[in-house]
Amino acid sequence: MALTFKHKPLFLLVFLFHHIIFFIPCSSLPTDSAALKNILLKFKSSLSNTTALSNWDGKSPPCNKENITTLNWKGIFCSNGYIRGIHLPNMGLTGTVDLSLLVDLKEDLRNLNFADNSFQGPLPDLNIFGALKSAFLSNNQFSGTIPDDAFKGMGSLKKLHLSNNTFTGPIPKSLTNLANLIELKLQDNKFEGQIPYFQDPKLQVFNVSNNNLVGTIPPSLGKMDPSFFTGNKGLTQSSQATPTPADSGSNTRSPESESNTKNPESESKGTSRLTIVLAAVGSLLGLAIIVAVPFILCRKQQRKASLSIETPLPSNLQKKTGIKETDRSLKSLSEGSVGPGGSTRGKKAAESTKLSFVRDDRELFDLQDLLKASAEILGSGCFGSSYKAALPSGHMMVVKRFKQMNNVGREEFQEHMKRIGRLRHPNLLPLVSYYYRKEEKLLISDFVDRGSLAVHLHGYQAIQLPSLQWATRLKVIKGVAKGLGYLYKELPSLIAPHGHMKSSNVLLNEAYEPFLTDYGLTPVINQESAQDLMVAYKSPEFLQQGRITKKTDIWGLGILILEILTGKFPANFLQQGKQKTDVDLANWVNSVVESGDNISQVFDKDMGGTNNSQGEMMKLLNIALACCEAEVEKRLDMKEAVEKIEELKERDGEDDFYSSCASEADIKSSRGKSDDFAFT
Structure with missing residues (x-):
């Protein structure tokens, strides 16, 4: 509908808005x-x-x-x-x-x-x-x-x-x-x-x-x-x-009452008014966009736009850097920062791209070595992309790029990285070095051969690998528990020393030894991002009370164990209803136990090798459910959980196996319940 002279007041409003807004000073600063x-x-x-x-x-x-x-x-x-x-x-x-x-x-x-x-x-x-x-x-x-x-x-x-x-x-x-x-x-x-x-x-x-x-x-x-x-x-x-x-x-009217009050004339008038309002809003939005540019410039807090990883990289740059077309975002860290040889700008750029090492048992390299290396994207996670890069020596490194890691200032960030760098445990993937820039951070660690546990649990058929057997899964769980127990001992001041326990943050080497990664990052991750993305903030205590506790990682461990035993991806439960959470994986397993149905149905049918291991599997299932208690007070503590997991064996003992054959094993809830659940 065309606007006529009848709408001059509307045009006057737009005109005044247009002229007034450009005279707003840059006073909306902190x-x-x-x-x-x-x-x-x-x-x-x-x-x-x-x-x-x-x-x-x-x-x-x-x-x-x-x-x-x-x-x-x-x-x-x-x-x-x-x-x-x-x-x-x-x-x-x-x-x-x-x-x-x-x-x-x-x-x-x-x-x-x-x-x-x-x-x-x-x-x-x-x-x-x-x-x-x-x-x-x-x-x-x-x-x-x-x-x-x-x-x-x-x-x-x-x-x-x-x-x-x-x-x-x-x-x-x-x-x-x-x-x-x-x-x-x-x-x-x-x-x-x-x-x-x-x-x-x-x-x-x-x-x-x-x-x-x-x-x-x-x-x-x-x-x-x-x-x-x-x-x-x-x-x-x-x-x-x-x-x-x-x-x-x-005062909300029901659909029936609303439909009974409609008439063509009022509907036509409403449409006319709506068209006018939309035209006005469109004009105002257009002006607001125009105003946004000088407004942002005058704030001095403008962030540099990062290059999209989907933007093709010119072939000549690709040949010079060795970075593939899909890796332009990694190159953007130094692009345009190096001046002519010997210039002050070049020296500053060299200093600004210096890596900070937190370990003294690794070969030294700098960011330029990574930028010149043959690189490939391993994947994109919640917080950014991961890249695999080969150093001149042939050693493979993984570079993780974080854009939502500004919860603390530079000095506190550096101290926290040093603290993480001092951690030494066979089931932790060590941080080797990091790169600090206000807009983003790089965390650099060793490359682990077999990739994430998530792939081996849920994508093994696609990459033509055999399913993980019971003995291997138990080995992984024991390693994860040991690594988590060590984090609790060495990082006592952190409420959730890991904070992001999930199968994609467990890596496996050639011997299927597990390595925890992305641990200890809760203090430095932007809090709003942490609440939206990190596993700890999906726990029952945070969803119900808006808090995490010293037992939040225990809940994450329990969900991980259930994922390993059942072969079911916790995120699949999220899709069953808007109010669902990862804890529903535990609820599903618990419901099978309480219903008296065939409990063997909860175990992954591709796990194999379970003929002489039923008793130990049942014990582990019970431990997992005790770790997944919604009530924090009833949940196992870390020391108790690790000790119980350490006691598990690949095969049932003679007495245990006899008992298992006689009654299919009894599972007693360690969460304060007195019911005995028989396996049928």
């Missing part, structure tokens, strides 16, 4: 360090028992503008000088939370985590922060009724955890208008009344168990896990196909 200090110190003074916040002393700035992400003050996560997250879980804090003291951060703050403390009083005013993406307030002593409009205007909110407090009254209706909400945890409170109607929710988790809710569960939530609604005596499953306004408890 808040002044002194101002940030004052804001945070004032907030700290409003809390009680703040011993854990001892480094909130004002001696250093909360954020460093020169670093992409810093952690100068405990629990304060920054990006480009802005405070993006305040994470204070399990710090023994008390008192009330007055978020109005942080109002100056409302445009920047994305994440709040005050879980597992002893805060009291009403729900803090979260809607001050319209751009907030997650808020974790579980396991405190918050109380009172939450106003209906408490979450109005929080359209960016994805995760809200309020479980295990003493909130009363109805569930706020403003929650139903949060289009991006995927996790809502309200369990273990005293909420009353009916569940409001969520229309076409994106919700993957909606847990309201153990409250005082009544009425029926809205059909839009009918596919949720039934356990999310238990503990509400007055709540029943709805059989209604489409809710009515009365059921919804909100």
